[in-house]
Amino acid sequence: MPSTYLYGANVNANGIRQHYLRYGGNEGERAKRDAVILIPGITSPAVTWGFVAETLGRQFDTYVLDVRGRGLSEASTTLDYSLDAQAEDVRALAQALKLERYAFVGHSMGARIALRAARTQPRGLTRAVLIDPPVSGPGRRAYPSKLPWYVDSIALATKGIDAEGMRAFCPTWTEEQLRLRAQWLHTCDERAIRASFEGFHTDDIHADLPKLRVPALLMTAERGDVVRETDVAEMQTLAPELQHTRVPNAGHMIPWDNEAGFYAAFGDFLGARLV
Template structure:
C-alpha cells in the first residue's frame, strides 16, 4: 500500500519551535473532513507514531505532533513544560497551520493535553479522542508507571542503545517497535518528562471535563490499570456525552498491542472509518 506520509516540518507557534509530521493531505474526500492532530504520550516522539499517522492519513489530513521537549520540537532548561503550556501549543499549532476544522486525538499525556486544550473551546476544534489518559491527580491514586522506568530508559537511550537494550523496558514489543524506540527516545528531554510525570499527580483534568463542549470519545485499554471501570463512570458523570470504547487484548500502548482494535474503536466518530 502506498505511503500517506507527506513531510515533516517546523512552525513557530506559541513562542516555540514545534515540529510535526504530516500525512494524507487535504485533497479528495479528506478535504470534506476535519483535520486530525495526534498528540503522543510522555516519551513518544512523533516518529514513533508514524504507523498510526499512515493509517489516519488515508482518511484525514493528519498532523502528528512532537510535544515540546520531545522529538524535534524545542527543548531547553528554561522552557515551561506545564500542561497549560502544552495545551496552548496545540491550540497555537492549529491556528498557525490554518486548520479551520480539526479533531484532537491524544494518547496518555497527549489525552490530558487534549482535555486541557478543549477546556478553552478553541476556534475550529470539533471533537476530541482521549486514549487511555492517566486519571491521577490531586488526592487521587498515583499513575501506575514509575518514574525510574522513564529515567533509566531515557538515560540508556541518551548514551546509545539498540533494540535489545530497550527490551528490558518493553518486553512485549516487536523488534521493529524496539528499534524505533531505541532510535528516538534520546530526543525526549528528561526535564520535560519529569515535569509531565509530576503534572500527572498535580494537574486536575477532572475539573476540565465538565467544560468538554465538543463531541468526545474515550478509548481505554482492557489490560492494565490506567483507566478502571470506576474511572470511566466518573468521567462520564462529569462529561455525560463522553462515549467510551474498551480495546481488547491491549495494554496502555494500545496501537502497539492491538493496532486493528485501536482503529476499530474509532468507528466513524471522526467522520470516516479508519478500517
C-alpha cells in the first residue's frame, strides 16, 4: 500500500520551534473530515508514531507533533516544560497550521496534554481521543513506570545504543521498533522528561474533565495498570459524556502490542473507520 507520508516541517508557534510530520493531506474524502493532531507520549518523538500516522493518513489529514524537548522541536535549558506550556503549544500549532476543524489524539502524556488543551475550548477543536492517560496526580497512586527507566535509556542512547541494547528496556518490541527507538531516543531532552514525569504526580488532570466540552473517547489498555476500571468510573463521573473502550491483549504502548485492536477501538469516532 502506498505511503501516506507527505513531509516534515517546522513552524513557530507559541514562541518556539515546533516540528511535525504530515500524513494524508486534505484532498478527496479527507477534505470533508476533521484533521487529526497526534500527540505522542513522554519519550516518543513523532517519527516513532509514523506507522500509526500512516494508517490515520489514509482517512484524515494527520499531523504528528514532536512535543517540545523531543525530536526536532525546540529544547533548551530555559524552556518551560510544564503541562500548561505543552497544552498551549498544541493550541498554537492548530492556529499556525490554519486548521478550521481538528481532533486531538493523544497517547499517555499526550492524552494529558490534549485534555489540558481541550478544557479551554480552543476554536476548531471538535473531539478528543485520550489514549491510556496517566491518572496519577496529587494524592493519587504513582504512575507505574519509574523515572530511571526513562533517564537510563536516554543516557545510553545519547552515547549510542543499538536495537539489542534497547531490548533490555522494551523486551516485547520488534527489531524494527527497537531500531527506531534506539535511533531517536537521544533527541529526548532529559530536562523535559524529568519535568513531565514530575508533572504526572503534581498536575491534576481530573480537574480538567468537567471542563471538557467536545465529544471525547477514553481508550485504555487491558494490561499495564495505568488506567483501572475504578479510574474509568471516576473519569466518567467527572465527564458523563466520556466514551470508553478497552483494548485487549495490549499494555500501555497499545499500538505496539495490538495494532489491529488499537485501530478497531476508534470505531467511527473520528468520522471514518481506520479498519
